[in-house]
Amino acid sequence: MLKNLLPSKPGTEPLAEALKACKSHFVWAAVFSALVNLLYLTPTLYMMQVYDRVVPTGGILTLTLITIVAVLALAALAGLDWLRGRLMLRAGLRLDRMLSGKVLQRVMDLQAKSPNTQALREFDNVRGAIGGQGMLALFDAPWTPIYLLCCFLLHPAIGVLTLIGGITLFTLAWLNERDTRPRLNKAIQSQNSAYAAQEGIAGQAEVVRALGMRQSSIARQVEQRRHATAAQADAQLAGGRYSGAIKFLRLVMQSAALGLAAYLAVKGDISQGSIIASSVLLSRAVAPVELLVGVWPSLVQAVTSWKTLTELFSGTAAVERERTALPDPKGRLQVEGVSVKFPDTENPQLRSVAFVLKPGETLGVVGASGSGKTTLARVIAGALKPQAGAIRLDGAEYEAREGDELARWIGYLPQVPSLFAGSIKDNISRFATATGVDQETADRSAVKAAMQAGAHDLILRLPQGYDTMLGPFGQGLSAGQAQRVALARALYNEPVLLVLDEPNSNLDQEGEAALMQAILGAAARGAAVVIIAHRAGVLARVDRLLMMRDGMVQMEGPREEVLEKMRAAAPRAPGQPGPAPAQPQAQQQAPARVAGPAAQPPRNSQ
Known part of the structure; x- marks a missing residue:
């Protein structure tokens, strides 16, 4: 799975490196998932021992010992389940540390011909899917055949019932994916367009108010939002139909497994303990499929977002290419x-x-x-x-x-x-201290630039001088003051x-x-x-x-x-x-x- 997601286009090396850096997290999560799924057999084995050994013989000591073993196994299951969830959360955090700055850097390098202001949101979709239940469901899905094999070991009829039910569930899951994928993609695109429009209007709120465009702008945003929510609701309703059908089928199969196991027990083909065990095994066999259907929208969105990031990085390949250090230019x-x-x-x-x-x-x-x-x-x-x-x-x-x-x-x-x-000082110095420039050096250079721009006295007359804080887009200064501060920034x-x-x-x-x-x-x-x-x-x-x-x-x-x-x-x-x-x-x-x-x-x- 990891190999299929590794991008290979030029410029996407940071994405591939970040995924490879998380490889150990994925491997250990897969190992822990294997142990967790094995330990999920504990309730089945415990019930079989109780009904087949303890009840017929009245063995209290045996009941005590198997209960202790079952409790320890379930405690280990809970611990391993917590650990694998923590591993995937850590993988998401590592991706964030390695890629969030690079994603922003690539967005900054985009030109007007290919804007993508939603890139960081796309990255958050990927990170959220990795740290959520979706990845755990993918790790659990390969263990469905193991539970199916256990059902066949109980009795071939129970195995056939589970196989037929599993195939039906997989078919419903496939139909769900085929039906909801285009709807989800449409919903994602509509949401991104609506968010971008809202950000654009919010950035020009003063002009909108001054020109009397509030109602028209609101009407346009409401209409765009209506289309986005309608597309999202359509995708959720389509997925909901399949989720309901899958849940109904699972409950019917569990009841059918109980009835079939009881019939086989009456005929003497299986033990009484196998009656409950058959229902539990069948439930575990189909649980990953049901969970996958529930988290499928988030997984589809994450895959779409990953493709968007791959296109972003491949389209800005020149940002991180190695360059020969050149001498200081003279200005020709x-x-x-x-x-x-x-x-x-x-x-x-x-x-x-x-x-x-x-x-x-x-x-x-x-x-x-x-x-x-x-x-x-x-x-x-x-x-x-x-x-x-x-x-x-x-x-x-x-x-x-x-x-x-x-x-x-x-x-x-x-x-x-x-x-x-x-602050005005930070604006003039181009926020140099955020990149590790010494504060005193940045201060001296900012003041020198302000003096060269003839803005030093103007800045000193402000309430807090160079430490005067500005709002977004330089709120707090007049147009003329802002232009002189920007000139000082240019001369920095x-x-x-x-x-x-x-x-x-x-x-x-x-x-x-x-x-x-x-x-x-x-x-x-x-x-x-x-x-x-x-x-x-x-x-x-x-x-x-x-x-x-x-x-x-x-x-x-x-x-x-x-x-x-x-x-x-x-x-x-x-x-x-x-x-x-x-x-x-x-x-x-x-x-x-x-x-x-x-x-x-x-x-x-x-």
Whole structure:
């Protein structure tokens, strides 16, 4: 069984290793299950001895001795049953220790084309099935033939009755599996979709309330939940019919075994003690089948979840591959023919984008809304993988470095600050202490980054300074404060590449001045800086400009050259002989955009 579940696709090695690490738990659980099932014969043997030896002879001493032996055997049975249950629980805990972090890591590496936010829930389904009654039922099932053999030893007629009943029960169990599997899969998919929709609405609760979408959102969620519960009820009702039929058949068979054994005893073919023993043996022979039918939904769900995890790990095989340690980069950025197309969209967001940025250079990216600026920023920051082309840092493709190692050299400020629940200090330091970084080192680096971002004084004016606790999505700060803290986070540990997506969208004049100083300071120490902006103030001192349209680079080069080309390409004003003075694309936009509260969750902008 374990061998059949071992995944063999590239990237699934952690799953296989975790199962192999639990092999000893499974082996010992199987051994204990064998002993438990042998000891389950104790009541049968005890009754046979009582009726065949004690009652006819009146042997009290014999009764006392066999009673002591039976009690000890039953105590051993209870202890072994507890031990095997504890072993399977420990196996589930070991799987959790070995895989929970890796599952989260793989989910983090997924791209928009294959989201799977339910992966940890799928893993919990597997862990719950291993630590529950389902696995124990599987360990007990192979012992059904042993009990059947014991029934034949009592009398062939009793054995035939048990065999016919067992075959009937197995047939019902097979029909149950065939009938309920598609229903269970449908129920699982409906539940996952409903949970994902609920999480999405909860993450945008403020927008839902502000737009008056509460009732419509609730109606949609109730409808999705209705479909999910209906599918689950359908699966349970289908399984319930078979469970009821199996229970009825088992009771009829036990009664039939008693009647048949009594008839055989009257004829003198078996002893009186065998009458009760036949019923007990038959019950034990069919008990694993009945238990399997009861736990079958959880086992099917666990197998489906395991397949989902296997697909997740095989689809993110590059996460844990071994990489050669590379020297520290200097900040030379090369974008080579990068193309991106999101699922379910007609046109690509980026088309063969290419440019080079040297260490210490600053690049401003301008263009109309929907031109692909934010998508380009996400790709350069390493947050999104392109379908075609390559991004290189000092000549090495991004994939040549492990994700966190690459991010160490990149500072990223997204459109929405995207702060997390925790202290401001932890947000700036990217929660470095959770990975073993010394607290004092993290504190010093966080304060240094805040100073470089011009946010140090702002943070000190907060009630608890750097120790001020924020709620989910950075609740507790204004939009402008959150953006300046996020800028400090981008500057943490002095990255060699800085990617700023509309970094001044929520800033006042003081904040914009601090931002400009931070950009110039990063460039002065040799960092390459990419700035996506609608407001022209932050682009006044960039070295180069890149203009985008429809996902393609329309113009790119030194700032003054690009501005001259933009002026030449601008339409002539009526009555003027020459080209009308034109402003950069960034200046043609509204002077500022009113941002939502800092607690707003990230939006999927292009």
